[in-house]
Amino acid sequence: xxxxHNYRLSxxxxxxxxxxxxxxVLVLAGCHRGVPSALQVxxxxxxxxQANARIDQVRLPGQIASRHGAALSFRVAGKIIERKAxxxxxxxxxxxxxxxxxxxxxxxxxTARAQLDAAEHQLRYALEQLQRDQAQIHERxxxxxxxxxxxxxxxxxLAQRDQAKQQLALADNQAQYTTLKADHDGVITAERADTDxxxxxxxxxxxxxxxxxxxxxxxxxxxxxxxxxxxxxxxxTLAALPGxxxxxxxxxxxxxxxxxxxxxxxxxxxxxxxxxxxxxxxVDIAFDAHDAxxxxxxMLPATALFHDGADPALWIVKPADDTLExxxxxxxxxGERSVTVAxxxxxxxxxxxxxxxxxxxGQKVRVVAPLRPELFSE
Numbered sequence: 560x561x562x563x564h565n566y567r568l569s570x571x572x573x574x575x576x577x578x579x580x581x582x583x584v585l586v587l588a589g590c591h592r593g594v595p596s597a598l599q600v601x602x603x604x605x606x607x608x609q610a611n612a613r614i615d616q617v618r619l620p621g622q623i624a625s626r627h628g629a630a631l632s633f634r635v636a637g638k639i640i641e642r643k644a645x646x647x648x649x650x651x652x653x654x655x656x657x658x659x660x661x662x663x664x665x666x667x668x669x670t671a672r673a674q675l676d677a678a679e680h681q682l683r684y685a686l687e688q689l690q691r692d693q694a695q696i697h698e699r700x701x702x703x704x705x706x707x708x709x710x711x712x713x714x715x716x717l718a719q720r721d722q723a724k725q726q727l728a729l730a731d732n733q734a735q736y737t738t739l740k741a742d743h744d745g746v747i748t749a750e751r752a753d754t755d756x757x758x759x760x761x762x763x764x765x766x767x768x769x770x771x772x773x774x775x776x777x778x779x780x781x782x783x784x785x786x787x788x789x790x791x792x793x794x795x796t797l798a799a800l801p802g803x804x805x806x807x808x809x810x811x812x813x814x815x816x817x818x819x820x821x822x823x824x825x826x827x828x829x830x831x832x833x834x835x836x837x838x839x840x841x842v843d844i845a846f847d848a849h850d851a852x853x854x855x856x857x858m859l860p861a862t863a864l865f866h867d868g869a870d871p872a873l874w875i876v877k878p879a880d881d882t883l884e885x886x887x888x889x890x891x892x893x894g895e896r897s898v899t900v901a902x903x904x905x906x907x908x909x910x911x912x913x914x915x916x917x918x919x920x921g922q923k924v925r926v927v928a929p930l931r932p933e934l935f936s937e
Contacts, residue, residue, distance in 0.1 A: 603924045604875050604913040610855035611907045617786055617846040619825075621777030621795075622835055623770035626828075628748070633659055634736040636760045639752060644663075644765065646750050650741040657764055659737035659750075664730070673721070678716070678723040685709075685716035744770040744836065767776055773832045775807055775842050778822035785856060785891050785899065787812060792847045793827055797841055806830040859898045864890075864898050864934035865915045873904065874918060876926060883911070885920045893936040 609824045637659035644656040692709040701914055747764035752758050756893055779787060787809060795805040809829040816823055827844065829836075867887055875884045888903030904910065910916070912929060 562783055568797060576771075599925050600925050601918060602927050603874075603876070604929050604931060605874075605911045605924075605926045608642065608857045608859070608900075608904050608906055608908050608910050610857060617783050619777040619779060619783070619844050619846070621775050621825075621827075621842045621844045623838055623840040623842060624774050624776050625745070625770075625838060626772040626774045627743075627769040627825075628745070629726060629740070629742065629767055629769070630751075630763045631767060631906060632761050632763050633657075633758060634760055635664065635733050635737055636758065637661075637663075637737060638757050638759060639754050639764070639923075644741075644747050646747055649745070649770075650747060651744050651769065652776065653794045655738055655740045656741055656747075657739040659739075659758075661734060661737040662751040664734045664737055668727075668730040668734045671727040675723040675727050676722070676821050678720040679863050682713075682716040682720045683727040689713045711724075711924075711931075727817070728824075737933045739764060741767060743767070746770070748838065751843045768838055773829050773836055774810070775827045775829060775844060777825050777827075777844050778817070778820060779812075779825050781816070781894060782813065782891065784825075785822045785901070786848075794847075795829070796843045796845075797836075797840055798843075799837075800833070800835055803833065804870045805833070805842075843906055855906065857904060858894075858897050858911055859900060859910060861894070861896055861898055863910055863915060871898075873900070874915055875904065876909040876911065876924060878909070881924055883918055883920055883922050883924060 568896055639657055640660045642652075642656070642855075643651055643658075650656065662690040689709050689712075692701060693708045696703070696706045699907045722759060739924040745767040747765055748768045751763040758764065758921065768842050775793075789812065793807045793809065797805075798804060807829045809825060809830045813824040859873070863873055867885060870887045871890050872885055872887045875886045876882075877884055886903055889901045891899040891901035909926060911924075916923065
């Protein structure tokens with residue numbers, strides 16, 4: 560029979576069991592929420608880094624070109640009435656190359672001379688009037704206002720004379736601009752206008768390659784330009800001169816690719832050019848290896864790169880426990896869909912290719928191979 564005393568004892572025990580059960584549930588829930596994120600395995604796409612193929616000696620085709628050149632044009636508009644130079648002609652500095660019709664500019668020059676004569680005549684008259692009025696003002700024969708008017712007329716005539724002189728000089732220069740002359744010794748490499756053609760001021764008529772220093776130029780693809788450096792030595796061989804070798808060194812490497820070809824223009828200075836060298840001759844350029852060329856580089860997809868502050872970085876999967884390590888790297892150059900890493904990783908290290916912004920340092924991952932790894936290559 561359940562008494563009041565036994566009922567109270569049963570209620571107290573029930574409350575104690577309920578509290579203990581609630582505490583156990585809270586402890587288990589707290590333990591579940593406290594699992595560190597590093598223990599949550601996340602799948603990532605990662606591939607072992609492979610060094611790019613290295614070439615001990617880079618060889619590229621090129622051609623002989625003049626180091627300096629210019630596009631020649633008239634400084635005034637007009638009609639070409641005569642051309643005295645043709646494609647391939649050797650010209651000297653000051654030699655007349657072409658002539659515009661000077662009729663209109665000669666008339667402008669004659670008008671400027673006439674205006675100067677009129678201005679000088681007006682100035683002489685104003686000066687004589689000023690001298691007469693100066694003598695009369697001392698005798699108080701004319702009013703001060705009249706003398707001031709005479710002085711103003713003389714100043715205006717003087718300014719008009721100076722303006723006419725400048726107009727004459729300008730017209731004389733323009734008349735001389737109807738003659739196109741070579742500004743340096745060289746060879747005509749292109750003709751852009753013909754006789755009886757109307758040309759505008761600045762329109763190219765000739766292109767000239769200056770005589771003197773010669774260069775060898777070539778176009779280096781993206782995969783090769785990282786193995787070249789300024790002042791790097793190279794040997795030149797020419798098909799037109801078999802058995803002859805020329806020494807050269809890299810003078811300039813273009814900082815950006817050429818539109819269309821996506822290649823970098825490289826210019827080399829020839830140490831001792833041969834007299835037989837002609838513009839446009841084809842050459843085979845063999846670049847000597849240098850220290851930078853021996854440093855391995857790694858091509859990776861652009862999706863693998865992110866930034867740790869201002870520095871480029873990659874995620875490396877540690878081989879021991881498959882956790883992530885943030886690694887700062889140095890980029891050699893950027894491609895359209897790839898990047899070439901010059902320092903910061905070693906061959907064989909697994910690099911995360913995709914999902915770099917969804918993981919954290921120390922996180923445990925499960926490596927998944929990419930479906931089509933060739934998609935990033937250029």
